Amino acid sequence: MTNSIREIPEAEVIFVIGSNTTEAHPVLALQMKKAVCGRGAKLILADPRRIELAGFAHLHLRQRPGTDIALINTIAHVIIKEGLHDLAFIEERTEGYEEFAALVGEWTPERGKEVTGVPAQEIIEAARLYAKAGNASIFWAMGITQHTTGTDNVKALVNLALLTGHIGRLGAGLNPLRGQNNVQGACDMGGLPNVYPGYQNVTDVAVREKFEKAWGITTADDRPRPNGSPSPAVRRLDTQIGLTITEIVDAILAGEVHALYIMGENPMLSDPNLNHVRQALERVDFLVHQDIFLNETGQFADVVLPAASFAEKWGTFTNTERRVQMVRPALEPPGEARPDWQIITDLANRMGADWSYESAAEIMDEIAAVTPIYGGISHARLERLGGIQWPCPTPDHPGTQYLHESKFSRGRGLFTPVEFEEAEELPDSEYPFILSTGRVLFHWHGGTMSRRSPGLESLAPQAEIEIHPQDAQKLGAQDGQPVRVSSRRGDVVANVLITPRSPTGTVFMTFHYAEAAANLLTPNYVDPVAKIPEYKVSAVKVEIVEEAVSV
Ligand SMILES: Nc1nc2c(c(=O)[nH]1)N[C@H]1C(S)=C(S)[C@@H](COP(=O)(O)OP(=O)(O)OC[C@H]3O[C@@H](n4cnc5c(=O)[nH]c(N)nc54)[C@H](O)[C@@H]3O)O[C@H]1N2
Numbered sequence: 001m002t003n004s005i006r007e008i009p010e011a012e013v014i015f016v017i018g019s020n021t022t023e024a025h026p027v028l029a030l031q032m033k034k035a036v037c038g039r040g041a042k043l044i045l046a047d048p049r050r051i052e053l054a055g056f057a058h059l060h061l062r063q064r065p066g067t068d069i070a071l072i073n074t075i076a077h078v079i080i081k082e083g084l085h086d087l088a089f090i091e092e093r094t095e096g097y098e099e100f101a102a103l104v105g106e107w108t109p110e111r112g113k114e115v116t117g118v119p120a121q122e123i124i125e126a127a128r129l130y131a132k133a134g135n136a137s138i139f140w141a142m143g144i145t146q147h148t149t150g151t152d153n154v155k156a157l158v159n160l161a162l163l164t165g166h167i168g169r170l171g172a173g174l175n176p177l178r179g180q181n182n183v184q185g186a187c188d189m190g191g192l193p194n195v196y197p198g199y200q201n202v203t204d205v206a207v208r209e210k211f212e213k214a215w216g217i218t219t220a221d222d223r224p225r226p227n228g229s230p231s232p233a234v235r236r237l238d239t240q241i242g243l244t245i246t247e248i249v250d251a252i253l254a255g256e257v258h259a260l261y262i263m264g265e266n267p268m269l270s271d272p273n274l275n276h277v278r279q280a281l282e283r284v285d286f287l288v289h290q291d292i293f294l295n296e297t298g299q300f301a302d303v304v305l306p307a308a309s310f311a312e313k314w315g316t317f318t319n320t321e322r323r324v325q326m327v328r329p330a331l332e333p334p335g336e337a338r339p340d341w342q343i344i345t346d347l348a349n350r351m352g353a354d355w356s357y358e359s360a361a362e363i364m365d366e367i368a369a370v371t372p373i374y375g376g377i378s379h380a381r382l383e384r385l386g387g388i389q390w391p392c393p394t395p396d397h398p399g400t401q402y403l404h405e406s407k408f409s410r411g412r413g414l415f416t417p418v419e420f421e422e423a424e425e426l427p428d429s430e431y432p433f434i435l436s437t438g439r440v441l442f443h444w445h446g447g448t449m450s451r452r453s454p455g456l457e458s459l460a461p462q463a464e465i466e467i468h469p470q471d472a473q474k475l476g477a478q479d480g481q482p483v484r485v486s487s488r489r490g491d492v493v494a495n496v497l498i499t500p501r502s503p504t505g506t507v508f509m510t511f512h513y514a515e516a517a518a519n520l521l522t523p524n525y526v527d528p529v530a531k532i533p534e535y536k537v538s539a540v541k542v543e544i545v546e547e548a549v550s551v
């Protein structure tokens with residue numbers, strides 16, 4: 001997020017697109033409700049489904065799933081046509097405007113309506129509201145990113161903020177709501193195939209040398225030996241970009257990856273096209289599973305390493321507003337479970353490393369030493385301040401509430417013209433419905449944790465498929481009746497939930513239930529840049545089954 005949660009009530013206009021905020025970020029959503037109900041902020045919602053936030057929205061645009069670029073380009077078209085763009089900001093802070101303006105010049109409201117299904121007048125009104133606001137913030141989540149055009153969807157939103165200058169000020173910015181409680185921290189620590197901690201590129205030779213030095217890796221002599229084999233004494237950090245999850249699955253099946261170490265992840269429910277994932281997990285030669293519970297993926301493991309949960313260890317979480325916060329043990333870990341860092345340290349030492357970390361605080365000091373954005377963060381400071389937002393380069397730096405105030409990381413903000421493209425798999429006569437997948441308030445992903453809670457389980461005990469009343473009538477389906485949902489990749493049985501929340505032609509399922517795993521249906525098409533799967537659009541058919549099938 002460029003901005004902070006406490007700024008939400010400061011925005012005059014809040015534009016939420018592809019985020020079911022009240023169910024997936026309920027505490028943050030309270031700030032949105034406060035802004036709307038208490039301060040009279042205007043909420044623009046763009047979401048195919050009539051989610052709870054629609055009840056708070058001044059305007060609810062219901063685009064056809066997967067058409068966000070068309071919608072956003074059309075909004076930009078209207079802003080320029082009506083002269084509502086911020087010419088001074090564009091001149092001083094950005095580049096690439098001309099090419100962008102030429103592209104969106106073609107996205108008239110009529111064309112936008114044709115592609116997205118949103119009435120032209122609503123698009124025009126959204127453009128006026130957003131552009132005329134003194135300050136406006138955009139919020140998005142997986143409805144924007146989980147598409148084969150996910151990266152371009154985000155760039156389209158960036159264009160909108162640059163066009164209107166709604167960035168770099170209090171209450172004005174671009175806010176991707178991070179999902180997992182520490183996904184921001186995991187990315188910050190280099191839990192990505194292309195960067196070291198702090199987004200320092202693995203392909204950068206100077207960066208490699210910095211980490212080799214910090215980690216005591218020999219760099220003295222890496223000339224090949226006369227017989228061609230490298231000296232065994234010489235190791236170097238790799239400058240090649242690694243693989244993402246879906247690429248690893250494919251690489252196993254191609255015979256290129258032989259061992260897999262999975263820590264705190266359940267790909268056997270959360271990855272797309274589970275039949276494909278199962279083949280890979282069966283094929284891989286060696287699988288380590290480090291988790292607080294034995295989940296569906298753990299069933300395939302050769303070795304299981306029990307980890308301590310968040311409530312049983314010291315450490316930090318970095319939340320969606322870049323705020324690093326401490327956790328402290330409230331319980332003893334059960335049985336043989338230990339903090340993840342201790343398991344990894346022991347494993348490294350068994351493999352010949354010489355690591356001597358005594359505590360999570362000591363690891364934090366190393367993070368600060370090699371990661372400029374975390375440079376001033378330590379457990380002692382976190383204890384004192386309660387939380388610090390990065391960038392925090394030095395121990396006397398207070399942290400950063402919002403980004404890009406006077407300049408962007410790359411200098412000028414770059415407009416990127418993005419062209420609309422349809423999703424990979426659209427409905428047809430055989431598979432007539434769009435399947436959209438996502439979450440409900442009461443469960444967490446594969447349910448490994450939340451389905452162990454009897455209270456949550458009693459609130460949302462079974463897999464349901466949201467179907468519009470008109471579609472249910474055509475199918476002859478009753479509320480609560482089991483139906484078989486099939487795609488080109490697999491099928492599941494779930495109970496019908498008749499509701500106008502999903503538009504006609506679109507059905508919605510969560511991926512919380514192993515016994516009706518939505519990812520048996522989803523395709524493994526990915527965005528070419530981010531490699532995120534297309535979880536929000538695929539084609540399915542729905543058929544009545546006579547009896548409930550228990551799996
Ligand atoms: N209770 C609960 N909370 C969670 C989680 C959980 O499992 N359970 N998971 C966490 C994680 S890791 C994440 S990433 C977040 C995800 O948080 P969200 O992204 O908010 O959750 P989703 O349910 O995946 O779907 C988001 C919204 O996208 C809409 N949508 C679908 N297709 C499109 C489209 O083509 N365009 C647009 N604009 N919108 C579309 C859906 O209707 C839905 O309202 O939630 C986090 N919070």
Ligand SMILES: Nc1nc2c(c(=O)[nH]1)N[C@H]1C(S)=C(S)[C@@H](COP(=O)(O)OP(=O)(O)OC[C@H]3O[C@@H](n4cnc5c(=O)[nH]c(N)nc54)[C@H](O)[C@@H]3O)O[C@H]1N2
Binds near residue numbers: 310437438447522
């Ligand atoms: N169809 C569909 N699929 C999706 C999505 C979607 O919208 N639709 N969303 C995607 C998204 S955004 C996400 S983030 C993924 C989530 O997918 P996953 O991350 O695979 O799902 P979780 O169930 O959160 O799995 C987390 C695991 O971590 C374990 N765990 C918890 N705490 C600890 C700990 O401290 N240490 C260790 N070692 N383990 C721990 C839990 O027991 C659990 O087994 O799903 C993706 N899959």
Ligand SMILES: [Mo]
Binds near residue numbers: 179180
């Ligand atoms: Mo996520």
